[in-house]
Amino acid sequence: MAQRCYVVGNWKMHGMRADLSEARAIDRASLRLPKVEVAIAPPATLIATLRETVTQIGVGAQNCHRSEKGAHTGDISAPMLREAGADFVIVGHSERRADHGETNDDVKAKAEAAQAVDLGVILCVGESEEQRDSGEAEEIVARQLADCLPASAQRLSVAYEPIWAIGTGRVPSVQDVGTMHKWLRAVLMDRYGDEGKEIRILYGGSVKGDNAAELLSVPEVGGALVGGASLTADGFVPIIAAASALDEG
Numbered sequence: 001m002a003q004r005c006y007v008v009g010n011w012k013m014h015g016m017r018a019d020l021s022e023a024r025a026i027d028r029a030s031l032r033l034p035k036v037e038v039a040i041a042p043p044a045t046l047i048a049t050l051r052e053t054v055t056q057i058g059v060g061a062q063n064c065h066r067s068e069k070g071a072h073t074g075d076i077s078a079p080m081l082r083e084a085g086a087d088f089v090i091v092g093h094s095e096r097r098a099d100h101g102e103t104n105d106d107v108k109a110k111a112e113a114a115q116a117v118d119l120g121v122i123l124c125v126g127e128s129e130e131q132r133d134s135g136e137a138e139e140i141v142a143r144q145l146a147d148c149l150p151a152s153a154q155r156l157s158v159a160y161e162p163i164w165a166i167g168t169g170r171v172p173s174v175q176d177v178g179t180m181h182k183w184l185r186a187v188l189m190d191r192y193g194d195e196g197k198e199i200r201i202l203y204g205g206s207v208k209g210d211n212a213a214e215l216l217s218v219p220e221v222g223g224a225l226v227g228g229a230s231l232t233a234d235g236f237v238p239i240i241a242a243a244s245a246l247d248e249g
């Protein structure tokens, strides 16, 4: 069965209670666009409230600890996120790798911790500008993915996010996105066999209403992980609408 396109907003360190009105508007719009699976990952402080606020869209977290509990001041575990109302968690975002020194081993452990409590996982990978310029982006990102993959494909999605495209307004060519997604699909099938065919591979990095249709129509692109443009209904709904229109086309 063909899966719905998955469009996920990562609010990063943005969002106060007042911003939930945007999430409500996105939720209402999503009711009119049921062919697309929509979700928002707000900051942890808003997960429980967002869960109670929306009815159509998924609610996720942006990180979890690799352990279930313990002496880890300031951290939040996967079971805690689940209890707060999260459906999924993003792991391995390049901002977490850069800001908190997360390694591929950490990312894999976090993904497995999330799966252990039946949270969906969006596992992020992506190359730096230097790696792209050196002509080795595909090999490097495919290896990064192979090193991060959890033992099971349960509720797993992957997000390809070239670091140089995040928040910059720059996007790779559709050819480059297509080539990368093909490589990532090969890694997933190599690891999980036929199950690897079903894993959605999202594209992330400067997705907006005006480039979403083009990016989402690339073969093997199963959705989008959206930062800045997901913070408002005006920015996010056109992306969801573009995904919905593609499905009809």
Ligand SMILES: O=C[C@H](O)COP(=O)(O)O
Pocket: 010, 093, 161, 165, 166, 167, 168, 204, 205, 206, 207, 225, 226, 227, 228, 229
């Ligand atoms: O997780 C989302 C990405 O980092 C993309 O962010 P952006 O849409 O602001 O470029």
